[in-house]
Amino acid sequence: MKQLLLGAEAIALGALDGGISGVYAYPGTPSTEITEYIQKNKGDREQPVRSAWSANEKTAYEAALGMSYAGKRSLVCMKHVGLNVAADAFINSAITGVNGGLVVAVADDPSMHSSQNEQDSRVYGKFAMVPVVEPASQQELYDAARYAFDLSESLKLPVLLRLTTRLAHSRAGVEGTARGTQNQLNAPYAPERFVLMPHNARRQYNNLLAMQAELEEHSEQSWLNRLIPGTGTTGVLAFGIAFNYVMEVRQAYALDCPVLKIGHYPLPRKKIEALFNSCETILVAEEGYPVYEELLRGYFGNTHIKGRLDGTLPRAGELNADSVALALGLAKKEVIPVPAIMVNRPPELCKGCGHRDLYEALNTVMNAHVQQHVFSDIGCYTLGALAPYNAIHTCVDMGASITMAKGAADAGLRPAVAVIGDSTFTHSGMTGLLDAINDRAPLTVIIADNDTTAMTGGQDSSANGSRLLDICRGLGVDEAHLKTIIPLKSHLAENIAVLREEIAWDGVSVVVAQRECIETAARKKRNPAAKA
Amino acid sequence: MQINIILAGVGGQGILTIAAVIDHAALQSGLTVRQAEVHGMSQRGGAVQSHLRISDKEIFSDLIAEGTANLILSVEPLEALRYLPFLAPQGRIVTSTDSFINMEGYPTTEQILDELHRTNHPVLVNAAELAREAGSVRTSNMVMLGAAAPFIGIATEMLEASIEKLFQAKGADIAAMNIRAFRTGQALSQLQATAT
Numbered sequence A: 001m002k003q004l005l006l007g008a009e010a011i012a013l014g015a016l017d018g019g020i021s022g023v024y025a026y027p028g029t030p031s032t033e034i035t036e037y038i039q040k041n042k043g044d045r046e047q048p049v050r051s052a053w054s055a056n057e058k059t060a061y062e063a064a065l066g067m068s069y070a071g072k073r074s075l076v077c078m079k080h081v082g083l084n085v086a087a088d089a090f091i092n093s094a095i096t097g098v099n100g101g102l103v104v105a106v107a108d109d110p111s112m113h114s115s116q117n118e119q120d121s122r123v124y125g126k127f128a129m130v131p132v133v134e135p136a137s138q139q140e141l142y143d144a145a146r147y148a149f150d151l152s153e154s155l156k157l158p159v160l161l162r163l164t165t166r167l168a169h170s171r172a173g174v175e176g177t178a179r180g181t182q183n184q185l186n187a188p189y190a191p192e193r194f195v196l197m198p199h200n201a202r203r204q205y206n207n208l209l210a211m212q213a214e215l216e217e218h219s220e221q222s223w224l225n226r227l228i229p230g231t232g233t234t235g236v237l238a239f240g241i242a243f244n245y246v247m248e249v250r251q252a253y254a255l256d257c258p259v260l261k262i263g264h265y266p267l268p269r270k271k272i273e274a275l276f277n278s279c280e281t282i283l284v285a286e287e288g289y290p291v292y293e294e295l296l297r298g299y300f301g302n303t304h305i306k307g308r309l310d311g312t313l314p315r316a317g318e319l320n321a322d323s324v325a326l327a328l329g330l331a332k333k334e335v336i337p338v339p340a341i342m343v344n345r346p347p348e349l350c351k352g353c354g355h356r357d358l359y360e361a362l363n364t365v366m367n368a369h370v371q372q373h374v375f376s377d378i379g380c381y382t383l384g385a386l387a388p389y390n391a392i393h394t395c396v397d398m399g400a401s402i403t404m405a406k407g408a409a410d411a412g413l414r415p416a417v418a419v420i421g422d423s424t425f426t427h428s429g430m431t432g433l434l435d436a437i438n439d440r441a442p443l444t445v446i447i448a449d450n451d452t453t454a455m456t457g458g459q460d461s462s463a464n465g466s467r468l469l470d471i472c473r474g475l476g477v478d479e480a481h482l483k484t485i486i487p488l489k490s491h492l493a494e495n496i497a498v499l500r501e502e503i504a505w506d507g508v509s510v511v512v513a514q515r516e517c518i519e520t521a522a523r524k525k526r527n528p529a530a531k532a
Numbered sequence B: 001m002q003i004n005i006i007l008a009g010v011g012g013q014g015i016l017t018i019a020a021v022i023d024h025a026a027l028q029s030g031l032t033v034r035q036a037e038v039h040g041m042s043q044r045g046g047a048v049q050s051h052l053r054i055s056d057k058e059i060f061s062d063l064i065a066e067g068t069a070n071l072i073l074s075v076e077p078l079e080a081l082r083y084l085p086f087l088a089p090q091g092r093i094v095t096s097t098d099s100f101i102n103m104e105g106y107p108t109t110e111q112i113l114d115e116l117h118r119t120n121h122p123v124l125v126n127a128a129e130l131a132r133e134a135g136s137v138r139t140s141n142m143v144m145l146g147a148a149a150p151f152i153g154i155a156t157e158m159l160e161a162s163i164e165k166l167f168q169a170k171g172a173d174i175a176a177m178n179i180r181a182f183r184t185g186q187a188l189s190q191l192q193a194t195a196t
Helices: A005-015 A034-046 A057-070 A080-096 A122-128 A138-155 A196-219 A242-252 A269-278 A289-298 A321-327 A356-367 A381-384 A400-411 A422-438 A468-476 A489-504 A518-526 B014-029 B077-082 B109-117 B127-134 B139-150 B154-170 B174-195
Strands: A003-006 A020-025 A075-078 A102-108 A161-165 A170-176 A226-228 A234-239 A258-260 A280-285 A372-378 A417-421 A443-449 A481-486 A508-514 B001-008 B032-036 B049-053 B069-074 B086-098 B124-126
Touching: A003 A005, A003 A034, A003 B014, A005 A020, A005 A034, A005 A075, A005 A102, A005 A161, A005 A170, A020 A034, A020 A057, A034 A075, A057 A080, A057 A102, A075 A080, A075 A468, A080 A102, A080 A122, A080 A196, A080 A356, A102 A226, A102 A269, A102 B001, A138 A161, A138 A170, A161 B014, A196 A269, A226 A269, A234 A242, A234 A269, A234 A289, A234 B014, A242 A258, A242 A280, A258 A269, A269 B077, A280 A289, A280 A321, A280 B032, A356 A417, A356 A443, A356 A489, A356 B109, A372 A381, A372 A400, A381 A508, A381 B127, A400 A417, A400 A422, A400 A443, A417 A422, A422 A443, A422 A468, A422 A508, A443 A489, A443 B077, A468 A481, A468 A508, A481 A489, A489 A508, A508 B077, B001 B014, B001 B077, B001 B127, B014 B049, B014 B139, B049 B127, B069 B077, B069 B139, B077 B086, B077 B109, B086 B139, B124 B139, B127 B139, B127 B174, B139 B154, B154 B174
Parallel strands: A020 A075, A075 A102, A102 A161, A234 A258, A234 A280, A372 A417, A417 A443, A443 A508, A481 A508, B001 B069, B069 B086, B086 B124
Antiparallel strands: A003 A170, A170 B032, A226 A258, B001 B049, B032 B049
């Protein structure tokens, strides 16, 4: 019986059926639902599956590597920018190799629906020189998750499973296969692989280089790379989800072009050569960066190759059937235009959200200053950048609010104010605060503690409430300048007074604004059995 | 058979509940389903949409191509217009007339109705009012699903069974209320169809 699953959930089911002993992740759109599915559905498994959220993607990746080191299968999940955070561990795990199967599922977000860039994780796969699988449907995601664990274990290398927003957040019927069992604990001493001192690292790196031909051979044989035969002089090289759009157009317009579907890297050279030899022109359709188009085109260019780099397809953003149809030379359809009366409806902070009351107080305080810069971070509170608050002026990467405010303070900017959420603070803010304390930077850090990771749907934070205060004390924040406020309308005057005083103070101060996310609170009210 | 539906609304209005009912009914009817939805930032009070495709054959793209949607089902009138380029020439709009205004420059009701009436026999539904009659304003989504039911290509019994299944955990009375809301919407839709 088919189950209706999001692409993200299909990976989760594949990993569970593939016998993982644990999943490690930090929430991030569009990857969050992989871990959530495992948390909700692991209960009926014979053996326990470890699944709580990690503090950040790096700690998640390293724990997954440790589980693999001990012989068991582990899944680690993140959004594309999360792989930047985990990159050190990821790249080096390709040098050590793995024991139990290790699959890193990375969800890219082309068109930046919920992200600050559209970086393409396949570049990381190439960089680390490990196999990458990129399925094109929900069923393929399930099958590929299982396949990737087998591949990882047989090659003793981590395998990167790349997907993009549309597949992660689209539902389809998925059919599972027989459940596998978990691996036994098996942790052999192998310092020659896992102690990456130069003499070991050099040998391991050479081994990795020597494996590349074998990896390519796996790609040649892979079920994820297959030719849809056709006639005609234009062939299509369709990567990942781009295959779906190409096939949609091929079906809708009764085209008969040959299509080589790519879903397993490194590239299957022989299959690609065969397509190139049988066609005059090749359209390269990649979801994300034109990574392989650039490679195939070569530095001096090959005019027989069309794609994102010559404008045949748009250079940025997601593909769709419409852009692919144009690229295949079909005429643009006449469509009903959006009426002129249409206005944008940007996202906003929920009515009754504590961040609203925090920003109201903060704006009142900042209005009294000539320099009103507020450095902020990634979460629901980023919406404070929009009207009516326009309260924050930066949002770059996880944790950057504190460190950028510190750098600006070093440059002489007064006051220097940072706004960061509880989950973002434990993800990457704590170390920055330590820098500020060590340097006695004149900086006020406001931790908007809503007791959850709200933007991604209310996952548990690594620390909140009194534990956040303990962390700040432990890092060395002066007790006299560690304050808590409650961002409620009724506390406005008091909150303004506290913020005014701490922002005026010439040293590190931390103000924790504590009030539970109204969405999380409402969910607990509806379902009191849910974990607090 | 292939039906392409754009579900439209504002983050938090619950269009995914409508999608879940249709998805389940389609799967139970032995059809293929693809349903792309929006998670993350735009869910916070922004414009959200879901592309829902149902077919008796393989479906390749999760997204609907421009000019090929048979139906735009919207729980907010302005949001129905946002996705007009996706509507097929003979496609239909079924929309709630209950405005949700959380931004500057929201057009007047007359302007929106004018635009809606330019499309092929739109079905306009006073969803909140009908939902209250069915028992609770929270059943508005099922009123809208009922109003759209004649254009979805799935048997009414299958849709009702799917509503029953989705709401049964909340109690038999809640499930019955949502079925009632669905039927109210369906009746209104049939009435409008015969009138035009």
